[in-house]
Amino acid sequence: MKAEIIAVGSELVSGQCLDTNSQWLSxxxxxxxxPTHFHTTIGDDLAENVAVIDAALNRADLVLISGGLGPTQDDLTRQALADVAKVPLQEDPTSLQAIADFFARRHREMASRNKVQALFPMGAKPIPNRTGTAPGIWMRVGTSMVVCLPGVPSELKIMFTEQVIPRLVDLNWIDQVIVHHKINLFGRGESEFEAMAMDLTARGRVPAVGITASDATISFRISGTGPDEAEARAAIEPTLAIIRDRFAEFVIGEGTDDLPEAVARELARTGKTLALAESCTGGMVGELLTNIPGISEHFLGGVVSYANSAKIGLLGVPETLLAVYGAVSPEVAEAMAIGARLKFGADLGLSITGIAGPDGGSEDKPIGLVYLGLSTAEGVTTKRLDIGPEQPRAIIRRRSSKHALNYVRLGLKGLRTV
Amino acid sequence: MKAEIIAVGSELVSGQCLDTNSQWLSxxxxxxxxPTHFHTTIGDDLAENVAVIDAALNRADLVLISGGLGPTQDDLTRQALADVAKVPLQEDPTSLQAIADFFARRHREMASRNKVQALFPMGAKPIPNRTGTAPGIWMRVGTSMVVCLPGVPSELKIMFTEQVIPRLVDLNWIDQVIVHHKINLFGRGESEFEAMAMDLTARGRVPAVGITASDATISFRISGTGPDEAEARAAIEPTLAIIRDRFAEFVIGEGTDDLPEAVARELARTGKTLALAESCTGGMVGELLTNIPGISEHFLGGVVSYANSAKIGLLGVPETLLAVYGAVSPEVAEAMAIGARLKFGADLGLSITGIAGPDGGSEDKPIGLVYLGLSTAEGVTTKRLDIGPEQPRAIIRRRSSKHALNYVRLGLKGLRTV
Structure with a gap:
């Protein structure tokens, strides 16, 4: 069994856009x-599409094509597949209705060009697309299966997971499972964590443990194999237990859980409510928390106090504190945290004030200097971060937001005295 | 003249690593x-390497291969190229000395396996590598040129720029420059904009105009050719002028400029100040705006009024409005916008209230229903968005934020009566 993945789009082959679908699908x-043996990327050229699909059918059992299913003139995948299979295109009334419904739900008129998205090579079956207008295509050509999916990554992922995998299981093309599990840590650098896990990450160890860093979150990735998911999961369990135990205070979550999920979980566990006062992060901490459905029970809101007048007027920060210590100071971080807690009537108030650059740094207060404040009924604490004057604005803002979330997490877990 | 780029590595074709070299080289x-017509990615398998290089020589004039030049057993590019060209491998003493020198400079011993990196197909020329051990390969096979470079992106980029480009100039294969320019639009769907630009996007038109969509921002990409950059830029100017004129009210920026930059520009042009009241977006609009350095002159801050109590307490939304109309209503959007403007003392107050899902929707107020409000000294307006109940929470929040930014942009440009 061999797979080939074909990505279609002149914007990909010209280097204008980076194809990430092929990696994800592999x-x-x-x-x-x-196993995937070939990735091929081609532009919006019918003859080249036909030649490449034809070659793929000769060397792969499963040919997955992404892109070229849109409504525009340069979307040629439908036509290329029909040409390779030597069959005509015909309209599928169900798909046409689904496209019309998609536009109706948005109170928008369907452009006549969208009709071509309901055309399929004769003998093909549509793959429904519940989040976009382009249905996919499922078609046997000779002894190979061809699957066409839209190039929009969010649509492709949903359709592959919900529609393609079950069809491959039905074909009996899927008979083993590799599982990966991630345990995510925060609070130390990648090399520090790796030094604490040399026994686990050694080459050749089974199950394999990898370590990766993304935006100051460090992840252990544990991979196991088995005839079914239960056996593959059982193979990694003892290793997961070692990591959970050894890194307990640093573990912020597993799988896709990062700091926002960890804070949401701790808020739910303790039944407490949180309010924010953000300065240099401009709303990023609120944005990260409200990305989690159901957070509204515990997250009351926040003030983005970008201007000093907003710190005074909306958070009640005393004007003299700003004059004496400046907006980026432990004193103002304290007052902002207290203000957020009181104005929203929350159990916890979290504040962030710092210098994100590229301007505004000084010798005393360099770019990358950030203060966090955390206020509860018991008192208020602050923490100083030095993210580094050489870091770009976007990194300083993201790291500040993550450290702020970790600061609340540790407070809620009782790992930090507030 | 056509190029094909081949990326070699089992870690690429399996999806473990993402290939970015092919995009960069294209x-x-x-x-x-x-122009690059094909990208092909293959694993470390000799027969597949030979077949793929052979196919590339039949369809491309320039074949660029990245990866497979290391010292280990799975580095097969040298052998595969020799097999395709039907010549033996032979050692190049200059390259061998360069590899030995590289190790000596680092006070490390050269492993005997590294010797294979000095092997070249007979007739090939080495391409020196000043930052790593693997020399590249420059070889004519039939009428095509084959260029092999190491897969390490930093080495590949230096060698391509310093060594490959001059060789292509010497061959007279490079005699022109292509420039690309993007004009970014917002406010209609991709197919609607395309319907308004059929004359520009027609295949074969010079200069070429492509259209792409990213997160509801639609971009025209205009590409022009000339013997030098100035002439290439001159070739696209008339087309840029047509697009700027025809889509004037929809143009949010050019190049990498999107809606936050457009709003920052309009605030600076008009000298006005802005404050926000965000509900379902939870701080995302503030986060997008404060990503722009220097915005603090015009952006005063915002309230993330996630809880109703925050809408009442911090924004002064009358409790009866919430009780009668609900939080997601034009009436509450109005009151939030007015509250943000007054509490921050800003010229404009922008509000967003909506249902991001996955819960909380009803028949009257489905998931994806969002109201925007814009308040100025002259009055207040609202706008209803229907983003669609099938969209994931993240998309509803991102689209709402972008529509909100566009709403202020239109207000500041006087394109919408406030």
Missing amino acids: QKLGDRGI | QKLGDRGI
């Missing part, structure tokens, strides 16, 4: 035991 | 007038 196929 | 070739 990973997901690999996790179900189907 | 861009650089494209900018010098050599």
Whole structure:
């Protein structure tokens, strides 16, 4: 069993856009035991599409094509597949209705060009697309299966997971499972954590443990294989237990859970409410928390106090504190945290004030200097971060937000005295 | 003249690593007038390497191969190229000395396996590598040129820029420059904009105009060719003028400028100040705006009024409005916008209130229903968005934020009566 993935789009082959679909699809196929042998990327040229699909059918059992299913003139995948299979295109009334419904739900008129998205090579089956207008295509050509999905990554991922995997299981093309599990840590650098885990990350160890860093979150990735998911999961359990135990205070979550999820979980566990006062992060901490459905029970809101007048007027920060210590100071971080807690009537108030750059730094207060404040009924604490004057604005803001979330997390867990 | 780029590595085709070399090389070739028609990615398998290189020689004039030049057993590019060209491998003493020198400079011993990195197919020329051990390969096979470079991106980029480009100039394969320019639009769907630009996007038109969509921002990408950059830029100017004129009210920026930059520009142009009241977006609009350095002159701050009590307490939304109309209503959007403007003392107050899902929708007020409000000294307006109940929470929040920014932009440009 071999798979080939074809990405279609002149914007990809010209280097204007980076194709990430092929990597994602290879990973997901690999996790179900189907190895990908070839990725091919081509532009919006019919003859080249036909030649490449034809070559793929000669060397792969499963040909996955992403892109070229849109309504515009340069979307040629439908036509290329029909040409390769030597069959005509025909309209599928169900798909046409689904596209019309999609526009109706948005109170928008369907452009006549969108009709071509309901055309399929004769003998093909549509793959429904519940989040976009382009249905996918499922078609046997000779001994190979061809699957066409839209190039929009969010649509492709949903359709692959919900529609393609079950069809491959039905075909009996999937018979083993590789599982990966991630345990996410925060609070130390990648090399510090790795030094604490040399026994686990050694080459050749089974199950394999990898370590990766993304935006100051450090993840252990544990991979196990088995005839089914239960056995593959059982193979990694003892290793997971070692990591959970050894890194307990640093573990912020597992799988896709990062700091926002950890804070949401701790708020739910303790039944407490939180309010924010953000300065240099401009709303990022609120944005991260409200990305979590259901957070509204515990997150009351925040003030983005970008101007000093907002710190005074909306948070009640005393004007003299700003004059004497400046907006980026432990004193103002304290007052902002207290203000957020009191104005929103929350159990906890969290504040962030800092210098994100690229201007505004001084010798005393360099770019990357950030103060966090955390206020509860018991008192208020602050923490100083030095993210580094050489870091770009976006990194300083993101790291500040993550440290702020970790500061609340530790407070809620009782790991930090407030 | 056509180029094909081949990326070699099992870690790429399995999806473990993302190949970014092919994108980078395509861009650089494209900018010098050599279009890339194919990207192919293969694993460390000799037969597949030979077949893929052979196919590339039949369809491309320039074949660029990245990866597979290391010292280990799975580095097969040298052997595969020799097999395709039907010549033996032979050792190049100069390259062997360069590799030995590289190790000596680092006070490390050269492993005997590194010797294979000095092997070249007979007739090939080495391409020196000043930052790593693997020399590249420059070889004519039939009428095509084959260029092999190491897969390490930093080494590949230096060698391509310093060594490959001059060789292509010497061959007279490079004699032109291609420039690209993007004009970004917001406010209609991709197919609607395309319907208004059929004359521009027609295949074969010079200069070429492409259209792409990213997160509801629609971009026209205009590409022009000339013997030098100035002439290439001159070739696209008339087309840029047509697009700027025809889509005037929809143009939010050019190049990398999106809606936050457009709002920052309009605030600076008009000298006005802005404050926010965000509900379902939870701080995202503030986060997007404060990502722009220097925005603090015009952006005063915002209230993330996630809880109703925050809408009442911090923004002064009358409790009866919330009781009668609900938090997601034009009436509450109005009151939030007015509250933000007055509490911060800003010229404009922008509000967003909506249902981001996945819960909380009803028949009357489905998930994806969002109201925007814009308040100025002259009055207040609202706008209803229907983003669609099938969209994930993250998309509803991102689209709402972008529509909100566009709403202020239109207000500041006087394109919408406030």
